[in-house]
Amino acid sequence: SQKIEQNSEALNIQEGKTATLTCNYTNYSPAYLQWYRQDPGRGPVFLLLIRENEKEKRKERLKVTFDTTLKQSLFHITASQPADSATYLCALDLMEKVTFGTGTKLQVIP
Amino acid sequence: DAGVIQSPRHEVTEMGQEVTLRCKPISGHDYLFWYRQTMMRGLELLIYFNNNVPIDDSGMPEDRFSAKMPNASFSTLKIQPSEPRDSAVYFCATYRRGGNIQYFGAGTRLSVL
Numbered sequence: 001s002q003k004i005e006q007n008s009e010a011l012n013i014q015e016g017k018t019a020t021l022t023c024n025y026t027n028y029s030p031a032y033l034q035w036y037r038q039d040p041g042r043g044p045v046f047l048l049l050i051r052e053n054e055k056e057k058r059k060e061r062l063k064v065t066f067d068t069t070l071k072q073s074l075f076h077i078t079a080s081q082p083a084d085s086a087t088y089l090c091a092l093d094l095m096e097k098v099t100f101g102t103g104t105k106l107q108v109i110p
Numbered sequence: 111d112a113g114v115i116q117s118p119r120h121e122v123t124e125m126g127q128e129v130t131l132r133c134k135p136i137s138g139h140d141y142l143f144w145y146r147q148t149m150m151r152g153l154e155l156l157i158y159f160n161n162n163v164p165i166d167d168s169g170m171p172e173d174r175f176s177a178k179m180p181n182a183s184f185s186t187l188k189i190q191p192s193e194p195r196d197s198a199v200y201f202c203a204t205y206r207r208g209g210n211i212q213y214f215g216a217g218t219r220l221s222v223l
Binding site: 032034041042043044045046049089091093096097098099100101102103 | 114141143145151152153155158160165166201203210211212213214215216217
């Protein structure tokens with residue numbers, strides 16, 4: 001069956017460090033992979049999209065990599081700040097449907 | 111645009127009652143999705159529409175759940191009768207064909223007692 005795993009439920013890091021979140025999938029051949037941010041009491045908000053033929057995408061302090069051989073995406077936040085604390089969801093685009101991972105809760109400690 | 115608008119934000123009801131959740135999509139977005147989010151199962155797709163037509167309802171858990179989209183500006187998700195295990199946050203999300211990015215509403219937190 002199709003499965004998406006995000007490496008851990010929670011990740012604590014020190015302010016200023018780089019946070020790295022992992023998304024692994026099986027039995028997919030997605031055309032796109034997306035990352036969303038979700039704050040408590042709010043809906044997910046889109047951050048970045050990377051296509052299957054792209055290896056890396058950057059946006060300000062965010063970087064996403066996509067390895068279709070390993071079936072893995074890494075999401076990096078450099079120079080992390082307490083305001084980056086949130087739950088981060090990866091999502092795979094399959095035809096018209098998007099399937100979400102369960103998310104990783106990131107806590108950046110001042 | 112005001113974004114995707116969901117109502118109510120919170121709903122508390124008793125087991126057996128009918129619950130109706132509402133969603134107003136972003137104007138011009140031709141896809142609409144209903145999701146349910148719980149701690150245990152994460153964000154699950156229940157049903158989605160394209161141009162007001164239901165395309166895939168395989169995620170709808172039981173016949174107690176139904177969804178409609180009578181026009182491009184409005185969709186409902188109904189649970190009848192509701193049960194305690196339906197307690198969750200329900201999200202509506204929309205996007206425009208070719209855009210790929212889903213825009214979520216703020217969600218409805220449902221508690222069935």
